[in-house]
Amino acid sequence: MVCGIIGITSSEDVLDKPLGVSLKEALKKLEYRGYDSVGFALIDKAGRLVVRKSKGMIDAVAAKVGFELFDGYTGIGHTRWATHGPPSDVNSHPHTDCSGKIAVAHNGIIENYMELKEALIDEGHTFISETDTEVIPHLIEEFEKKGFKPYEAFKKAVELLRGAYAIVAIDVNDPRKVFFARNTSPLVLGFGVKANFVASDAVAFLNFTRRVLALRDGEVGYITPEEVVVERLEFREGRPVWVAVDFTSRVKNIDWTVEMASKGGFKHFMLKEIHEQPYALASTIASAAESVDKLAKILTRVDRVLLAGAGTSYHAAYVAALLLRKYAGLWALPVVSSEAQWWLSTVKEGDVVLGISQSGETIDTLKAVREAKKRGALTVAVSNVIDSAIPRESDIAIYTKAGPEIGVAATKTFTTQVTLLGYLSLRTGVLNGFLSESEASEAFKSLRELPNLVRHAINTYEAKMASLAVEMKDRPNAYFLGRGLGLPLSMEGALKLKEIAYIHAEAYPAGESKHGPIALVEEGFPTIFTIVTADEGELIKSNVEEMRARGSLTIAVFPKNLEDIARLVKTPIKMPVVKDVAASALYIVPHQLLAYYTSVKKGLDPDKPRNLAKTVTVF
Ligand code: M6R
DSSP, X not given: OXXXXXXXXXXXXXXSSOHHHHHHHHHHHHGGGOOSEEEEEEEETTSOEEEEEEESOHHHHHHHHOGGGOOEEEEEEEEEOXXXXXXXXXXXXXXXXXXXXXXXXXXXXXXXXXXXXXXXXHTTOOOOSSOSTTHHHHHHHHXXXXXXXXXXXHHHHXXXXXXXXXXXXXXXXXXXXXXXXXXBSOOEEEEOSXXXXXXXXXXXXXXXXXXEEEOOTTEEEEEOSSOEEEEEEEEETTEEEEEEOOOGGGXXXXXXXXXXXXXXXXSSHHHHHHHTHHHHHHHHHHHXXXXXXXXXXXXXXXXXXXXXXXXXXXXXXXXXXXXXXXXHOXXXXXXXXXXHXXXXXXXXXXXXXXXXXXXSOOHHHHHHHHHHHHTTOEEEEEESSTTOHHHHHSSEEEEOOOOOOOSSSOOHHHHHHHHHHHHHHHHHHHHTTOSOHHHHHHHHHHHHHHHHHHHHHHHXXXXXXXXXXHHHTTOSEEEEEESTTHHHHHHHHHHHHHHHHOOEEEEEEGGGGGGTGGGGOOTTOEEEEEOOSHHHHHHHHHHHHHHHHXXXXXXXXXETTOHHHHHHOSEEEEEOOOOHHHHHHHTTHHHHHHHHHHHHHXXXXXXXXXXXXXXXXXX
């Protein structure tokens, strides 16, 4: 899971407010990542290290510790999602060394912390927390005691760490620097004016700068207000040597704005992001025209396509596999990233493996991409975050243009993934001749109409879903049933309801429901059908009947011309009749709204579901 990290170094008073406040504001932007404790450390204007931290949410912790009371030019902040040691004041980050001069915040897991801790205890160090992180400040202190300067001591410490980490550290012995190191866990630098930043996500510093550098695994360095140094460890003549990294060409201007990363009048990020879908889709479709052609040409020559993704991205992979089969005649298979290794064992040169991940950092998907590459397949990233790990490690990257997605529940990134991949399927079908010109032109037209259709669906169904949510909120279980494209949409609908409304929701192929799941269905048990095409509707009718016969509360999202379905179900959600490539994105909208309002009506916070984090960088 991920914690949130921020490091700021500024000269004079460019931040215009106490550093404690800037750290708090940055941490607020990282709240979406999921956390249970908050803390910060800064070097105050008298050169002393100040550390304040506590279990709890940012606002409550701020009221307790008073971020605004502390000022300085160099500081770090952290939101912790507990791994080693339960959430508590003492386990919160930052952690310090024995002398109280070094402070460290960390995201990830230090696998060899026990052995390091024991060695440090033997050297006389005292530990106060149960965390793996606490070894890091003590290691730095130990190397400083041996005569290393702070940055050198930091690098020596990093050399000893095994595991996944993003680390920031400050040290009163070198008070203008924030040290950083990345291995597997995301970390980006922000280049400001008389101020530089390091954070787990650029949204933390968007109000200061949009010039960013995504750090790569193994990169270590520091920022001062005027300087950015990045190095990596190389082995020369068998000896490890730190060498400078020339990152100039990697610095990018991101087109995300501060407004995109704020709630803009909506009660929750999730609701705002549902409403942003028309813009997100329009931008994705506009850029797809340029970005997918090279890949579509490649796909005309390949044998097999595997699409790997986790959670919502897996559902997008599933939709895309069906579209690639239907529109381009390709052999395409969706796989859950964490299970991919069993499918990848037969992948070889000539195959293409797509790693679908909005964050571009999901470790299971990254692992699948690495494995595919090792086996000689062409790897393609489909991501929403430029230069994140999966795009960086893939041969080709294509991007959705959804803008930052802060709510833990994926919404606009799903519809844009499905649309981008739908577009790719159509282009491939056109290029390999599988798709007739007339069918292609009708399908492209439906994609161009999609942003307006989504806007209209939100306006039409928001109130209806809010009132259906009142019926749903006290139900302990629900089934989501579909066939064909309706199945991955059902899986996505179930995931949304499960993750933010805490209702046990299962998706099944509708035809499978009578092979076991139906045993649970009794009076009032909700079964929610998603039907994308008339063919699916024809086949699903008998499944609806079976559920009705058992008193199920039947709900269906379906094309409005399927009159039989309208007659059969208790709650019909009639959708515009549109080509399946567009319906695959459009028909998920009622599900998103239903999950959102059910969560809200249950008094939950849909942006921060329990036990979940936005980006999952652990296996
Ligand atoms: O960043 P990714 O798309 O790789 O994330 C994959 C899943 O962790 C993600 O889709 C998760 O299932 C969401 N919370 C779903 O809403």
